[in-house]
Amino acid sequence: MSVLIYIDQADGHIKKASYEVLSYGAKIAEQLGTTAEGVVLGKVQDDLAGLGKYGVKKIHQVTNDNLAHLDGQVYAKVIAQVAEKTGAKVIVFSNNVDGKAIAPRLSAKLKAGLVTGAMALPDTSNGFSVKKTVFSGKAFANVAINSDVKIIALNPNAFQVTEGAGTAEVVAFDAAVDAPKVKVTATNKVTGEVPLSEAEVVVSGGRGMKGPENWGMLEELAHLLGAALACSRPVADAHWRPHHEHVGQTGLAIAPNLYIAVGISGAIQHLAGVNRSKVIVVINKDPEAPFFKAADYGIVGDAFEVLPKIIDAVKKL
Numbered sequence: 364m365s366v367l368i369y370i371d372q373a374d375g376h377i378k379k380a381s382y383e384v385l386s387y388g389a390k391i392a393e394q395l396g397t398t399a400e401g402v403v404l405g406k407v408q409d410d411l412a413g414l415g416k417y418g419v420k421k422i423h424q425v426t427n428d429n430l431a432h433l434d435g436q437v438y439a440k441v442i443a444q445v446a447e448k449t450g451a452k453v454i455v456f457s458n459n460v461d462g463k464a465i466a467p468r469l470s471a472k473l474k475a476g477l478v479t480g481a482m483a484l485p486d487t488s489n490g491f492s493v494k495k496t497v498f499s500g501k502a503f504a505n506v507a508i509n510s511d512v513k514i515i516a517l518n519p520n521a522f523q524v525t526e527g528a529g530t531a532e533v534v535a536f537d538a539a540v541d542a543p544k545v546k547v548t549a550t551n552k553v554t555g556e557v558p559l560s561e562a563e564v565v566v567s568g569g570r571g572m573k574g575p576e577n578w579g580m581l582e583e584l585a586h587l588l589g590a591a592l593a594c595s596r597p598v599a600d601a602h603w604r605p606h607h608e609h610v611g612q613t614g615l616a617i618a619p620n621l622y623i624a625v626g627i628s629g630a631i632q633h634l635a636g637v638n639r640s641k642v643i644v645v646i647n648k649d650p651e652a653p654f655f656k657a658a659d660y661g662i663v664g665d666a667f668e669v670l671p672k673i674i675d676a677v678k679k680l
């Protein structure tokens with residue numbers, strides 16, 4: 364019996380969310396008095412053995428040309444083989460794009476109970492229950508998993524990364540890998556300074572920015588802070604900004620350390636995608652804007668006066 368952790372990578376680099384799930388899965392293994400093992404699909408340039416410092420003892424690596432692009436069906440079948448071979452009783456994912464594509468399929472395959480949007484370590488004092496977010500992060504629920512194999516998808520930014528000492532043994536896992544039923548014919552890389560889903564700092568604009576011609580200020584601030592740019596849905600719908608920057612219920616869900624929202628009202632559909640940010644700063648000229656209720660810091664003021672002052676101040680740092 365072990366805890367199996369899915370290590371998410373892109374272009375050979377370990378994704379930020381993986382460090383959180385590694386720390387989380389290792390803690391669950393400690394709770395259950397067992398070991399934590401990892402599974403990674405595809406070739407990786409980063410030091411896999413070094414991930415041992417997050418508490419994982421062994422990493423199973425599957426390399427195959429059919430794994431070149433994320434395919435939920437193909438990936439789930441491979442991870443099921445690793446889980447069965449290692450006797451994994453708890454399987455942990457990040458509740459991100461990969462986790463959402465793989466975990467439900469794996470759950471069906473292994474007849475394993477699945478909790479998505481987990482916020483904390485499971486309570487194992489009486490059975491096995493996991494605290495999760497519900498209603499777009501407005502409330503919490505504790506969900507018991509009664510199946511033999513349990514799958515948890517942890518919300519990004521919900522668990523502190525802990526580093527210790529140690530190296531992991533990296534072993535090649537010989538799995539049967541299906542050819543994907545969907546063929547990726549081309550990929551368009553989004554060119555930005557920082558990919559939005561991985562960004563530690565995000566500068567986001569709403570309809571209060573009045574038009575695409577005013578985005579220069581947000582771009583300058585983002586550049587100074589090493590931040591990614593985001594926007595509200597109406598901004599993307601109006602083609603002021605590309606759709607891949609749209610965050611919220613129908614856009615990307617992000618969890619940066621700092622989210623700066625400028626001229627965004629804070630509708631629930633927007634908050635659903637950003638309310639897991641560690642610190643939220645809101646700049647809005649309307650003191651009654653709902654976003655202020657979710658903000659850690661708020662500036663009531665006109666963005667066109669406030670932003671130049673912030674940019675000047677950041678330049679002086």
Ligand code: FAD
Pocket residue numbers: 568569570571572594595596597598609610611612613614625626627628629630631632633636646647648649652664665666667
């Ligand atoms: P507005 O609501 O127009 O707000 C603009 C804000 O800017 C106001 O608060 C105003 O006070 C402020 N402002 C104006 N001028 C200035 C200035 N000069 N300086 C500072 N502040 C200023 N929205 C999303 O964002 N993401 C989603 O994923 C999403 N999904 C949706 C799904 C559904 C099913 C539905 C029904 C809606 C969804 N929406 C989504 C839309 C959402 O309900 C809001 O309409 C939207 O978020 C509002 O965008 P906004 O805050 O940019 O614009």
